[in-house]
Amino acid sequence: MRVIGIKRDPATGQGAADTVVAQAGMLDVLPEADFVALTCPLTPQTEKLIDARALAAMQPSAYLVNVARGRVVDEPALIEALAKGGIAGAAVDCAWDEPLPATSPLWTAKNIVITPHTAGETRRYEDNVIDLLLENLGRLQRGEPTLKNGVV
Numbered sequence: 001m002r003v004i005g006i007k008r009d010p011a012t013g014q015g016a017a018d019t020v021v022a023q024a025g026m027l028d029v030l031p032e033a034d035f036v037a038l039t040c041p042l043t044p045q046t047e048k049l050i051d052a053r054a055l056a057a058m059q060p061s062a063y064l065v066n067v068a069r070g071r072v073v074d075e076p077a078l079i080e081a082l083a084k085g086g087i088a089g090a091a092v093d094c095a096w097d098e099p100l101p102a103t104s105p106l107w108t109a110k111n112i113v114i115t116p117h118t119a120g121e122t123r124r125y126e127d128n129v130i131d132l133l134l135e136n137l138g139r140l141q142r143g144e145p146t147l148k149n150g151v152v
Helices: 023-032 052-057 075-084 125-141
Strands: 004-007 019-022 035-038 063-066 089-092 112-114
Touching: 004 023, 019 023, 023 052, 052 075, 075 089
Parallel strands: 004 019, 035 063, 063 089, 089 112
Antiparallel strands: none
């Protein structure tokens, strides 16, 4: 498997993937992907990161997996891409509006898996979150500028 990463600063992702490109190059590498996995935070730069243009750049055999935030994907564009065969399918753990409205066409799409925003849950999730919180509170108290697991 070949992994292509997209980062604001590709230099910080070297070694984590086979290739790392800047967000500006995303449309150039999407046609190579069999799976597009979204794991980014929601920021002004990532809202609607996957829009109609991005979905059109993907292969018709590709799958979109969103375990990030719902607003990272332009939901009407995703609904259209799924309905018209622009992509093969999707798995979404989050939606633009949560809970996903009962009237959403995503509920009746044949080529989607919808989970209830639980992709980050593990057996020790709560313990890990408390440990991380305590670690970062200690770092802040000591005046350390870097937090563990910080989003930059």
